Amino acid sequence: MTIKDYYNSLSFVALNELLKQHPQKKIEKLLSTFKCIKNPDLEEFLITPDKAIQSEKRAITRTYLYLELQDRDVIVVAYFTITLKALHTDGLSKSIIKKLDGIDKNREIIPCYLIAQLGKTTYCKYKIGQNILDDAIATIRESYQIIGGRFIILDSVNIQEVIEFYKNEPNSFVLLDQNSQKQNVKMYYPLT
Numbered sequence: 198m199t200i201k202d203y204y205n206s207l208s209f210v211a212l213n214e215l216l217k218q219h220p221q222k223k224i225e226k227l228l229s230t231f232k233c234i235k236n237p238d239l240e241e242f243l244i245t246p247d248k249a250i251q252s253e254k255r256a257i258t259r260t261y262l263y264l265e266l267q268d269r270d271v272i273v274v275a276y277f278t279i280t281l282k283a284l285h286t287d288g289l290s291k292s293i294i295k296k297l298d299g300i301d302k303n304r305e306i307i308p309c310y311l312i313a314q315l316g317k318t319t320y321c322k323y324k325i326g327q328n329i330l331d332d333a334i335a336t337i338r339e340s341y342q343i344i345g346g347r348f349i350i351l352d353s354v355n356i357q358e359v360i361e362f363y364k365n366e367p368n369s370f371v372l373l374d375q376n377s378q379k380q381n382v383k384m385y386y387p388l389t
């Protein structure tokens with residue numbers, strides 16, 4: 198099966214909709230099928246009920262799932278979580294602050310969108326990362342069309358392969374943070 202065929206075979210669903218249609222216990226069971234050995238934080242956010250589910254119920258975040266039917270079981274093979282963020286600009290150069298803000302090089306806090314989580318299960322052998330990121334950006338763009346907002350932020354794990362995934366064409370996220378000692382590095386994606 199090609200990457201495209203595999204991706205098209207998945208069901209793309211909003212956690213919000215699932216919570217309206219099914220008992221929470223059933224959703225918790227579904228979310229617990231997601232495994233990510235490379236990034237335990239990604240797994241933990243989804244499978245811990247007081248994280249993804251509670252954040253969804255309180256409208257703090259919005260999570261979107263990719264579901265695969267395996268035999269008779271449905272499993273979560275990938276997901277992303279998006280939300281709003283107030284970016285604190287301390288430590289950033291004046292030119293970057295002006296670029297992000299659009300007007301003021303001294304702005305201390307700038308509103309933006311955040312890709313809080315994004316990734317696929319360890320057992321997914323298809324390279325669908327690009328499709329997931331495209332969907333996350335497209336979903337944010339729906340909000341951008343209505344209320345504006347200048348850029349997307351994410352905290353990438355500080356691993357070269359992952360940074361390159363975000364940085365390389367066609368994604369073109371830009372590093373905001375060059376500190377190689379940190380566990381995560383901030384990157385942004387201009388929407389304008």
Ligand SMILES: CC(C)(COP(=O)(O)OP(=O)(O)OC[C@H]1O[C@@H](n2cnc3c(N)ncnc32)[C@H](O)[C@@H]1OP(=O)(O)O)[C@@H](O)C(=O)NCCC(=O)NCCS
Binds near residue numbers: 233235236353
């Ligand atoms: C990042 C990701 C979405 C990219 O998906 P993809 O385009 O389908 O590509 P791959 O899964 O093949 O990943 C590309 C490379 O990055 C490596 N990689 C990805 N995430 C990694 C991680 N967290 N730690 C170490 N290496 C990682 C892969 O092993 C692969 O390396 P290879 O080319 O040498 O085999 C996907 O790898 C993923 O979900 N990773 C785990 C979760 C994660 O870390 N998400 C990013 C949070 S900021």
